């Protein structure tokens with residue numbers, strides 16, 4: 001018998017019932033609630049059943065053990081390829097030998113996730129319905145979350161550290177937030193983001209976290225004062241804003257290119273030397289104004305502030321019903337993807353718009369496995385318009401659990417031949433992926449990758465990760481006492 005697969009990442013210990021832990025549901029609507037399985041997704045499930053039965057018999061292991069191994073993961077990608085076409089790099093040999101997977105992906109890229117969240121410890125936030133997001137994560141491809149009961153502890157700092165750094169290959173992360181009218185409803189107020197940075201960098205004894213501050217320019221003067229406090233007292237490293245979110249009384253949101261409302265914030269940021277302005281665009285949350293979530297205000301702001309970088313979180317992807325329609329029609333010809341294509345068109349029209357970057361947070365996660373054709377199409381278009389050095393790795397973890405399933409999917413995703421031939425899209429080479437995974441964000445956030453690659457292997461978080469793996473990676477264990485007192 002060949003060597004049994006030993007790698008257990010990607011699969012949770014429990015809940016692998018008779019139903020397969022395949023990611024089998026499609027792009028969400030704006031409430032992030034995944035709709036029913038499509039016919040294709042049912043076929044993926046059926047195919048995976050077949051592969052798992054055959055491979056586990058041949059290996060002489062139980063079907064459950066097989067699905068928990070790295071071979072089980074390869075099986076899922078093989079099943080997807082058999083239904084959707086050759087979207088993922090995977091070999092049948094990987095079903096039987098974990099070494100085949102290691103051989104296929106020998107290089108460990110520097111992964112800098114610029115889009116991550118957690119909830120302030122002790123808080124319960126139901127608007128937006130954050131705990132339900134874990135179900136969406138399960139439906140989009142995070143097998144660790146399938147069939148699991150989610151509890152608020154899953155959202156707090158200790159689980160954030162576990163899911164980001166112990167359960168995944170992420171090297172560095174940006175912790176970000178979501179403003180609220182009152183601190184008690186704020187997922188993670190700026191002072192808490194800084195606390196997270198202090199704790200994790202302190203624990204690692206090296207820099208693993210970069211922290212955002214929050215800005216909401218529709219609040220006027222008081223927001224400028226808040227920015228000043230966040231800069232002086234907290235030393236925040238970039239700003240995150242939500243133009244679609246109404247915070248001021250009577251507001252329906254704000255526009256990035258509003259000279260009276262938004263420009264004073266950029267002017268102040270420029271003065272204090274913070275160059276990166278990050279904005280949530282696309283994926284409107286319930287109760288938000290749809291129009292203000294569109295990225296039509298990006299080009300003028302970018303043009304008026306050429307010294308600033310504008311990082312468009314979610315790449316402006318609208319999601320929801322328009323996307324379902326596009327998927328039904330298939331992507332046979334060049335197709336407009338709201339509002340990713342709008343941004344791409346604006347960039348192509350203006351060769352000077354080089355200070356705008358596309359973040360993949362959630363946009364990649366919700367499509368990579370449920371709709372790989374759409375995912376590859378959007379990547380192809382973004383790279384064509386913005387360049388392979390302007391697309392940034394973000395996962396919006398830990399809303400959807402550990403980012404590892406997204407990392408695996410991006411490592412394996414390839415540009416379909418048809419898109420290369422018909423649309424002129426670039427292949428997703430290892431070199432392109434290395435840039436997107438981390439080299440681009442490192443440049444934008446001023447991180448010295450060479451120094452990081454030297455420091456991280458010896459830091460304390462790497463040691464923890466090793467101990468944790470040696471102990472069998474008890475993923476459902478919620479005793480995270482090791483962080484306390486640091």
Ligand SMILES: [Zn+2]
Pocket residue numbers: 115117361396
């Ligand atoms: Zn986010």
